Amino acid sequence: MSSFNRITAEQLTQIAAIVGDVNTSTTQADIDLHARDQSHHAAHPAEVVIFPTAAQQVADVLKLANEARIPVTPWGVGTGLEGNSIPVYGGILMSFERMARIVEVYADDFQVTVQPGIGHRDLNAELARYGLFYPPDPGANATVGGMLANNAAGIRTVKYGASKDNILRMQVALADGRLIHVGSRSVKQAAGYDLLHLFVGSEGTLGVITEATLKLMPVPAHVSAVVAAFPSVESAVETVVAVRGSGLDPAALELVDAAHAVMLSQSDGVELSEHPHVFMEFHAAHEATLNDGLEMVREICEEMGAVSFRATTDTAERKRLWHARHHSYEIMVRSHPDKQFFIMDVAVPISAYPELIDYVETIKAERDITAYLIGHAGDGNIHVEFPYTPGETYDKAMAANHDIVMKALALGGTATGEHGVGIGKAKYMPIEHGDALDVMRVIKQSLDPNGILNPGKVFPE
């Protein structure tokens, strides 16, 4: 790791001159508010928090920081789950709170250009009037810039893809202060290297996203929901595979394990039996399509031995059916009032999903760990949610986390499906990538030779 300098009083004045005094803060409140994300990783104070209001300000601050060897950590809204935006080397915390505008809606192109600080929910509230929406939804109201930087995904990825699949063009500020454009508003482009996807998911370590043109989808005219319970995880996962293979193109395909179903039932009064449950959602242009589809889904579930099957095309009923899944995190938090929570994330090819889940269930049982398994099953992605007590059960949760990551890697999967590397997954990168990690390092070195961009992330130190 490069050695960094502390910010001098003169540099602080220069930074404030770039972004404006009102957008520069060294108050303890602002430092504290930007010292940690929603993960279990330790807080670390930045030296200054700035709120740029224009791309050129971002570029100018990077240029200054690069020349002075001051670390810069970009910040969306702090919903990261692996310490991705914790300023572990201090320096400048660059919040995008004041770059949160919709720049232009291209309704005919199903595109929108936004500043990086806009929340995806806020964006979708505005887009509703055009009958369009931006599909990636990681749960929290993360910013678009943060989602792109971490390649966030969520429950609709099985149909609509992750952040990397819903982006066309970005403006990026480089460490040396240049502003470049990558990608194209043309949905097809075969013109040179795909820098767009190099910056997406690079967690602010190669450049800082200052503007993004997103792909939008028409809001589905009709939506249906299915909740089915199965005698075993195997039959639940076989159902997932069969539904994917049916051509029905589900918009969500989620697994909740039996322990989680019980917890949700006890804490929230939802009607879930002690079985693995599969939650599904389908989007279609006609209601008839949905009804035909639900008939096929019912047949598949019955063949797989479903012990219960509920389906609806009614909006209110759908919301009721999905309530437990949509609010599973809050329900878990409410039912463990004295705990802190750690949510881990791995993904595997779907054929390895039953083995991974079996492994998680075995670890839970053998080590007497309270943990809940929730999975974006259609994508082979799982989260294990560990309620823990710091100083008591934290180490046990961390040990389980480590073993599950190693298992996922052994199964041909990845250390992180959608939370990103941040701090917590950096040590797994050599195992996951082998010599390809050296190629990543070479690229990092060529674009950020002084290592000022979000240091301490992605690469093991």
Place this chain on the structure above:
Amino acid sequence: MSSFNRITAEQLTQIAAIVGDVNTSTTQADIDLHARDQSHHAAHPAEVVIFPTAAQQVADVLKLANEARIPVTPWGVGTGLEGNSIPVYGGILMSFERMARIVEVYADDFQVTVQPGIGHRDLNAELARYGLFYPPDPGANATVGGMLANNAAGIRTVKYGASKDNILRMQVALADGRLIHVGSRSVKQAAGYDLLHLFVGSEGTLGVITEATLKLMPVPAHVSAVVAAFPSVESAVETVVAVRGSGLDPAALELVDAAHAVMLSQSDGVELSEHPHVFMEFHAAHEATLNDGLEMVREICEEMGAVSFRATTDTAERKRLWHARHHSYEIMVRSHPDKQFFIMDVAVPISAYPELIDYVETIKAERDITAYLIGHAGDGNIHVEFPYTPGETYDKAMAANHDIVMKALALGGTATGEHGVGIGKAKYMPIEHGDALDVMRVIKQSLDPNGILNPGKVFPE
């Protein structure tokens, strides 16, 4: 550009020792067969043509070539349209003809691992038994490796995406002789930099693809086709936008201009009136869905003033309806027996499509050029096909090509939607990318410091 060395007799022996004598050829026939692709660009002979049979051989040859500064040009089956695989600096032509195996089918994962030399049609013939298919289809039976290297797309991209959207993992041989893996068989991955997409579309200038794991889709149970004619290009394109916005998720959405419709009718006896035509295809799990969809499409077309509308869910009838579009290239060639053909490729945001097409039609009329416009309208992509006579109308076609590329760039589009940069589009890269081209150069320099990988492509010289 780096300076290269000619291959010495000793090096030729070393190369033959790596790949085997039977896989090493310096015959004039093999040199000639690999001197040009299907483009209008001039042929250039390699010094040796090799046919490696394993990834390690590819890596070992690259290591030798890198140390000796000998150019290496990868070759799929030579269907490129911009000189992408012409060995313009001589050296080693590396054909993947003998690395054309299916390595493994992961039916439950909807994935297949292949060697790069397999043709996508040959692959799909094998995959049919699993009820799965690999969607990208550029027309010719291009190899999967060539398609990935050029980010090939085709008529089904509007639903299934381009090559870059249907790839999960690749093995790549680097210039220094290392073999790395990029991407993951997990469909979700947020673990470090997206090297997968950096190599896809890099046209063999950053590394050589030696194996690829592709995403597959279930073969659609039901397919429908629509052919509609419109009074103007504007109403045809408005129809395209409306169909995309309807949520009907078309699998193909193609435009043929009035001149092309006339040529197709006269040469092939197909029933196309002298109007712009839109060809559509829809895929669904049930026939009922298709019928509902066709009703919606008919309403949209009528609203847009369609002068004719034909639709079917019958396979034979569908093939008849689409005959003219699927065979448009052969029909054009047959109807111009004394000509050579040059096919250009640009893409723009769909809102700019009418202006681009109007510009093409104006150029054709004002300059008295024979040319046919065919478009992947759903993607904003067009091809203009120029029949020309070398030494006579070639320059006129090239001048029109240049002007159309510049117009597409001015409209916020790209110099190439799916043919790649190759030789012909390199000069437009500074205009399309600005300073981002310097970032591409830095990456090229860091991965291929001696510039041996497919020199003369992508970057202007």
